[in-house]
Amino acid sequence: MEEKTGFNKQAIHADGVKKDPYGALSVPVYNAAAFEFDSAEAMELAFTGKTNDFVYARISNPTVQAFENKIKALTSAHSVTALNSGMAAISNVLIGIAWSGCNIVTTRHLFGNTYSLLDSTLAAFGVETRFCDLTDIRDIEKNIDENTCAVFLEIISNPQLEVVDLKLISRLTAEKHIPLIADTTIIPFCNFNAGDFGVDIEVVSSTKYISGGATSVGGLILDYGKFDWLHSKRLKQLASEKGRDAFTFKLKREIHRNLGAYMTPQVAYMQSLGLETLQLRYQKASATAAVLAHQLAELPAVQCVNYPGLASNPFYAVSKSQFGSNPGAMLTFDLESEAACFAFLNKLKLIKRATNLFDNKSLALHPYTTIYGNYSKEAKALMHIHDTTIRLSVGLEDVEDLMEDLEQAK
Secondary structure (H helix, E strand, C coil): CCCCCHHHHHHHHHEEEEEECCCCCCCCCCCCCCCCCCCCCHHHHCCCCCCCCCCCCCCCCCCHHHHHHHHHHCCCCCCCECCHHHHHHHHHHHHHHHHCCCCEEEECCCHHHHHHHHHHHHHHHCEEEEEECCCHHHHHHHCCCEEEEEEEEEEHHHHCCCEEHHHHHHHHHHHCCCEEEECCCCCCCCCHHHHHHHHCCEEEEECCCCCCCCCCCEEEEEEECCCCCCCCCHHHHHHHHHHHHHHHHHHHHHHHHCCEEECHHHHHHHHHHHHHHHHHHHHHHHHHHHHHHHHHHCCCCCCCCCCCCCCCCCCHHHHHHHHHCCCCEEEEECCCCHHHHHHHHHHHCCCCECCCCCCCCCEEHHHHCCCCCEEECHHHCCCCCCCCCEEEEECCCCCHHHHHHHHHCC
8 A cells, every 4th residue: 555645634633632722733741640520420420431531641641642533533443542562552452352261363473572472471361372374374264263362463574574465364354253453563554554454453563653763662552443342252242232342442441441551641742743754754764675675685795685575575466565665664684694693783883783663763683682582492493583684674864874884884
């Protein structure tokens, strides 16, 4: 999908909450833990969910709600919940729909902490994770049964850069009455709408593209309101009362309140500003990444370059059909050895040796010894994490300056 027209207008001008009494053009940061009521009766109505008045900042806040409403306007999501990290978003979703004895179908090609959440944290509570090949629809179907609570995936895996066929998978999950949950962090809203591809629930690390220069840590849950939760063993009773609002009701009235991971107003303010320049930054960074992918492939020291926007990439066709010609601002490349990777990273002058993705600054790291450093060799082999790989997050620098740094480091 190419960039949507009108995105910038919505990002800048969409009304988040009611008009500020002083005419402030930006929603103020409401640094308040609690909110006063005019009467005990009004307080009762708010606490019992009969009104949407603000009660306590762990539950809701005007600044955060304004940010959530902007995301709704940009994505046409049914509901949006802003939390304090991408991992909080994933955890809240899975805890909200899973139960002891259920299973989640996914792949080993996942961000390291997501893999750990599934393989270790949730496993301790009786939730089974079934790892399969998400590029093989028959393998996915083979792993689904009556206790499958979700299919979970990353639309482009980090750092393997595997691209799944979302329409193919969503047809299967719809047929099986199972929600499709997708981490879309790699491609932002301005270039891709998950709901159009059959995703039921979207999770995003808003720390990345949205924050606008790594200013803050946050996460988002988008419920597109399409899944019939009467088919969920965990939520079917609630769905008989709330219909397609069952998941959002469960999330907002119980899960995120009890886990205490709601976004702070300071972060919501900064990320609201980040939304206003999101499309401009993405266009620049993704276009630069595409150029670098082609030029890196010409360097003698580079064994291979992995970027779905390269015509030689095995996922090129499906990537282009879903994300257009520039599928994000992350790529990887391989050198001859781990030692060569360390030497390369140590010679970088402009590109920063740091984790995170989609900062305004370009960042590089060695996934094998950092994000996946605490995993065994056997586990890393199963996840296809190689000691010869460098991950590059492309920022807003000029392509000539970045290429000069990469060439001198080889």
